[in-house]
Amino acid sequence: MSQPSAPFFIATVEPDGLQCDAWPEQPLLQSLEGGGIDWPSSCRNGTCRTCLGQLVQGAVRYEIEWPGLTAEEKAEGCVLPCVAYPVSDVVLQSSAI
Ligand code: FES
Known part of the structure; x- marks a missing residue:
């Protein structure tokens, strides 16, 4: 696997198309x-689901064992950005739209 050229990724937020560095x-x-x-x-610790969003593209990992998502939700691409x-x-x- 090749190393990414930048130390961070790019996060894009739809529907606005806003972008930021994603470390x-x-x-x-x-x-x-x-x-x-x-x-x-x-x-901000993966339990309340206030931050729930949909991952349209890309991948995330979690450092906690089981963020407040069902396996089905995960399979559908739901993410909790506070712990992802x-x-x-x-x-x-x-998901607020
Ligand atoms: S802020 Fe509560 S789950 Fe993300």
């Missing part, structure tokens, strides 16, 4: 906020 070592939510993108959040770390460029869809 692999920090939760996506932090990267979104760091990029000035408004994203709903509350508990990007492993590629990602496109997220806000």
Whole structure:
């Protein structure tokens, strides 16, 4: 596998198409906020589901055993950005629309 040329990925938020740097070592939510993108959040530890979004493209990993998602939701591409770390460029869809 080739190394990425940049130390971070790009996160795109639909439907607005806003983009920010997505650092692999920090939760996506932090990267979104760091990029000035408004994203709903509350508990920030993967239980309340306030930040729930849809992963349209790309992949994420979790550092906690079982984020507040069912296996089905995960299979459908639901993500909790407060505890999801990007492993590629990602496109997220806000579930608030
Ligand atoms: S902010 Fe609560 S699950 Fe993400």
